Amino acid sequence: MEFFERLKEYCDILGPSGMEDLVRERIIEDIKDSGAEYEVDAVGNLVVFKKGRQRRDKKLLVAAHMDEVGFMVTYVGEDGYLWFDTVGGIDRRVVSGRRLKFCKNGIIGVVASKSIHIQKPSEFGICEPVSEMNIDIGCYDRESACKLAKVGDCATFCPNYEDFGDGLIKSKALDDRFGCALMVDMINSDLEYDTYFAFNTCEEIGCDGASEVCYRIRPDIAVILESTTAGDVCGAPEGRRACEVRKGAVISHMDGGTIYDKELVALALEVGKEQDIPCQLKNIVAGGNEASAFQKGAMGARVLAISAPTRYIHSACSVAAKEDLISVGKLARAIIERKI
Amino acid sequence: MLTLTKKFTSAFSVSGMEKPLAEIIKNELAPVADAIETDPMGNLLVLKKGKDSSRKVMIAAHMDEIGFVVTSIDGDGYIHVSNIGGIHAVASSYQKVKFANGVTGVIVLENGTKAADISVKKMVIDIGAKDKKAAEKRVKIGDVCAVVPMLQKLGGSRYAAKAFDDRIGCVVAAYAALHCDTPAYDTWFVFTVQEEVGCRGSRPAAFRIMPDYGIALDVTSAGECGGSAVTKLGEGAAIKIKDSSVLCSPMIIDRLTELAKEGDIPYQYEVLTAGGTDTSSMQMVGAGCAAGCISIPTRYIHSPVETIDMKDLDACAKLLTAFIEKGV
Numbered sequence: 001m002e003f004f005e006r007l008k009e010y011c012d013i014l015g016p017s018g019m020e021d022l023v024r025e026r027i028i029e030d031i032k033d034s035g036a037e038y039e040v041d042a043v044g045n046l047v048v049f050k051k052g053r054q055r056r057d058k059k060l061l062v063a064a065h066m067d068e069v070g071f072m073v074t075y076v077g078e079d080g081y082l083w084f085d086t087v088g089g090i091d092r093r094v095v096s097g098r099r100l101k102f103c104k105n106g107i108i109g110v111v112a113s114k115s116i117h118i119q120k121p122s123e124f125g126i127c128e129p130v131s132e133m134n135i136d137i138g139c140y141d142r143e144s145a146c147k148l149a150k151v152g153d154c155a156t157f158c159p160n161y162e163d164f165g166d167g168l169i170k171s172k173a174l175d176d177r178f179g180c181a182l183m184v185d186m187i188n189s190d191l192e193y194d195t196y197f198a199f200n201t202c203e204e205i206g207c208d209g210a211s212e213v214c215y216r217i218r219p220d221i222a223v224i225l226e227s228t229t230a231g232d233v234c235g236a237p238e239g240r241r242a243c244e245v246r247k248g249a250v251i252s253h254m255d256g257g258t259i260y261d262k263e264l265v266a267l268a269l270e271v272g273k274e275q276d277i278p279c280q281l282k283n284i285v286a287g288g289n290e291a292s293a294f295q296k297g298a299m300g301a302r303v304l305a306i307s308a309p310t311r312y313i314h315s316a317c318s319v320a321a322k323e324d325l326i327s328v329g330k331l332a333r334a335i336i337e338r339k340i
Numbered sequence: 341m342l343t344l345t346k347k348f349t350s351a352f353s354v355s356g357m358e359k360p361l362a363e364i365i366k367n368e369l370a371p372v373a374d375a376i377e378t379d380p381m382g383n384l385l386v387l388k389k390g391k392d393s394s395r396k397v398m399i400a401a402h403m404d405e406i407g408f409v410v411t412s413i414d415g416d417g418y419i420h421v422s423n424i425g426g427i428h429a430v431a432s433s434y435q436k437v438k439f440a441n442g443v444t445g446v447i448v449l450e451n452g453t454k455a456a457d458i459s460v461k462k463m464v465i466d467i468g469a470k471d472k473k474a475a476e477k478r479v480k481i482g483d484v485c486a487v488v489p490m491l492q493k494l495g496g497s498r499y500a501a502k503a504f505d506d507r508i509g510c511v512v513a514a515y516a517a518l519h520c521d522t523p524a525y526d527t528w529f530v531f532t533v534q535e536e537v538g539c540r541g542s543r544p545a546a547f548r549i550m551p552d553y554g555i556a557l558d559v560t561s562a563g564e565c566g567g568s569a570v571t572k573l574g575e576g577a578a579i580k581i582k583d584s585s586v587l588c589s590p591m592i593i594d595r596l597t598e599l600a601k602e603g604d605i606p607y608q609y610e611v612l613t614a615g616g617t618d619t620s621s622m623q624m625v626g627a628g629c630a631a632g633c634i635s636i637p638t639r640y641i642h643s644p645v646e647t648i649d650m651k652d653l654d655a656c657a658k659l660l661t662a663f664i665e666k667g668v
Contacts, residue, residue: 220380239412239420253482254409254424259356259534261380265482281481283412285422292540300380300544 003185003329004169004322006030010177012159014103016070016087017202019154020044022103023066023177027184027199034188036197045209046199047217048183052191054339061196061219061301062186062336063210063290064179064226065203068172069314070156071100071135073149080139081112082149086130088204093127094315100135100155107148109135109155157316167322168245174310174318176203179225182329192337203290210290214297221264221302221340222294225332227318228252228307229287240284243309245320248278249327250307257288258295264304264340271334278327282307306332341515341653344368345499348507348514349491354407354484355424357440358382358533361403365510365531369517383545384531390523397527397664398551398629399516400542400618401509401558402535405502406642407486408437408447408465410479417469419445419479423460425536430458431643432487439485443467443478447487487644497650498573504646506535508636508653509557516660524667525552532618539585542618546625553592554622554631555663556580557656559646560610562637571637574649576606577656580633585616586623591668592632599662606655610635630668634659 015023024046031038036050046066069088076082086095096113112134114123135155139145157172164170171177183197196217200209214222228250231241243250251268253260272279291303308328311319347368353361362384366376375387384403406425413419437447445467453462465485469475491501501507510531517529528549533541535558546554560578563569571578579596580588600607612635623631634656639647 239414254356254422259424259537262356283481285409285411295381296540296543298544299548300383300541302380 003181006184007178007181008161010181011161011171011173014101014156015066015068016103016154016156017067017205019103020066020201023180024199027180030184031187036187041212041216043209043212044201045213047213048187048197050187050191050195050197052193052195054193056193056339058220058340059196059218060221060223060336060340061198061217062183062223062225062332063198063200063294064183065176065200065209065290066180067201067204068156068175069204070154073151073153075151076142076145076149077134078142080141080145081134081136082109082145084130084135087154088314090314092130095130095133096127098316099158101158102149102153102155104153105148107137108158109137112136160316164319168319169322170317170319172316172318174320175227175313176225178227178308178320178325182225182332185329186333193339195336200290207290207293210293211297214294214301218298219294219301222291223332223335224289224291224303224305225328226289226305226307227310227313227320228282229313230309230311233311242284242286243280243282245309245311246323247280247309248324249331250280250282250309252282252305252307254285255282255287256285257292258303260291260304261302264302267340268304268306268331268335272331275330275334277330277334279331341511341657342650344511344514345508346491348510349501349503350489352438352440352486353403353405354486355404355534355536357484358403362531365514368514369529372518379544379548381541381544382533383541385545385548386517386529388517388523388527388529390525390527392524393526395525395552396549397523397525398530398546398549398554398622399513399527399660400530400532400554400556400622401513402506402532402541402618403510404533404536405486405505406536407484410481410483412481413472413475413479415472417471417475419465419467419475421460421463421465424484426642427460428642429460433458433463435487435644437465437485438488439479439483441483445485490644494647498647499650500645500647502644502646504638504648505559505641506557508559508648512557512636512653512656512660515657516664520661520664523664527664535618539616539618539621542621543625546622550626551622551629553668554619554629555592555660556617556619556622556633557660558617558633558635559638559641560612560635561641562639564639570612571608571610571635573637573639574651575608576652577659578608578610578635578637580619580635581609581611583612583615583617585620586631588619588632589623589630591630595668596632596634596659596663599666600659603658603662605658607659
């Protein structure tokens with residue numbers, strides 16, 4: 001299957017943190033004939049071991065997370081509106097007025113927002129916190145609403161993968177289904193060295209899945225494939241953009257959770273140069289990913305993160321460039337084909 | 341002890357770049373070590389075998405110091421940075437800084453910054469480059485720098501320096517390793533990395549060792565002009581009761597107190613309401629261990645003129661040595 005076709009299908013699956021089952025089932029379906037060994041642990045992480053032509057002295061693991069940000073019902077109101085909270089970090093300004101899809105039964109909800117006609121002057125231009133928003137699932141009272149949704153049920157932004165403009169794509173879940181799709185391609189190809197691949201759960205709520213994988217697999221080196229926020233948006237000064245779309249794979253030297261292994265960062269830059277793969281260094285220190293869990297979990301691992309620059313991350317429409325995703329894939333591949 | 345202090349404070353060792361200091365400590369302790377290991381994060385683990393090998397002690401002092409990391413370089417050749425660890429913005433302004441590759445610069449504030457608005461966001465480094473291109477030849481994104489080392493003798497037995505936090509912890513641990521008799525239990529002297537960014541290094545190190553008892557060595561706030569006193573400079577080793585990361589194990593607090601009384605070692609207690617230490621990593625590792633901390637009273641922490649009294653260092657070294665030799 002062609003990479004972007006696969007990516008589209010992965011992005012359109014519903015899989016908020018803690019409910020990654022559909023994503024995992026699909027991935028297993030796609031790798032089960034690859035000859036790789038795989039195992040699902042108690043909390044839903046999928047770890048795949050792919051034998052290469054050669055053994056590797058160090059245990060190398062490539063990781064991406066299956067979960068995406070989403071929403072959880074916290075209360076069903078008497079009037080049939082649902083109260084909810086976010087699963088993972090979502091800016092309230094991108095929630096209001098959105099269409100959501102529920103994981104269990106596929107029903108659609110819309111995040112109710114008071115139209116401008118009935119707002120008081122004091123409400124103009126104000127975005128209320130998520131705790132004061134409701135989801136409208138088209139029911140008229142609690143009883144009818146409870147037939148469709150109950151407390152604890154989860155939803156995500158509606159599936160919406162699309163090609164976009166000149167070589168870009170947009171979707172609710174590029175973070176991190178593109179990492180999953182890249183790993184599936186690698187597992188389905190011949191590898192030079194033995195390599196572990198971890199499809200983790202619950203990254204968006206604190207990298208819980210990665211911690212468990214780390215203690216179980218004990219990698220010496222962990223390479224994280226992720227989406228990272230691209231700041232090439234209106235008004236952002238050049239020095240504060242983190243990274244930019246169309247400028248290649250992003251290599252992090254430091255973020256909110258990790259100071260990356262200096263030698264691996266240097267290696268990634270060198271490989272990029274050697275093989276003419278566009279690369280950029282992340283230029284603000286912010287955010288974080290599963291590297292933090294692998295670096296200091298168990299006896300510790302050397303870590304590297306290769307990310308795709310993604311605009312409007314954690315919204316209904318994250319935007320990335322196809323060429324950047326290809327660069328991330330090439331760079332990751334070139335690195336795991338090395339004997340490190 | 342002063343020789344070790346001079347050696348350790350002169351090294352470059354910002355979080356994530358502790359290798360040079362690790363090398364110095366390794367060379368220093370090699371003659372007395374039964375084993376030396378380095379883990380993936382760069383923690384240095386030095387073993388001295390004890391009389392009773394059924395139990396393990398972990399001694400932890402962190403090698404890293406706070407610093408700055410380059411995030412971007414602008415058209416005029418100014419270098420924009422982010423903090424590594426808790427930078428004291430006022431104290432760091434208009435200081436001389438040095439990068440790992442030897443490039444020297446001065447850290448300045450954006451023109452017109454008011455005193456109340458001083459923060460790392462307002463800081464840029466001038467390395468004397470005429471434009472972006474010239475700057476990029478010498479420094480790149482991700483490079484790390486710190487205020488240049490300085491060690492100054494003040495009156496009596498007091499000294500001021502940059503990064504006494506936590507080089508003097510390393511000094512106390514190294515001194516004890518060099519001079520103690522055979523330890524009661526197998527004792528791992530661990531020189532940890534990345535404490536200043538959230539006690540990261542000590543976690544995998546503690547997991548590797550799985551100690552029964554843990555003692556951290558770190559600085560704590562000593563009474564300063566116009567501030568309240570957590571501890572008093574010159575009044576001895578500070579036995580930690582708590583900080584914001586840990587409630588020290590009572591058996592360690594009691595044992596250290598007992599040993600201090602027995603050995604006539606000046607001591608005081610420390611109750612710190614802010615700041616964390618590697619103590620917590622040890623206490624919570626695996627099935628848990630009894631952990632405590634010997635703190636070294638220090639004034640002006642995270643400034644380039646951290647101030648200590650060598651008498652306190654002596655007391656800390658004596659107390660640590662007593663614990664290592666006599667056990668619980």
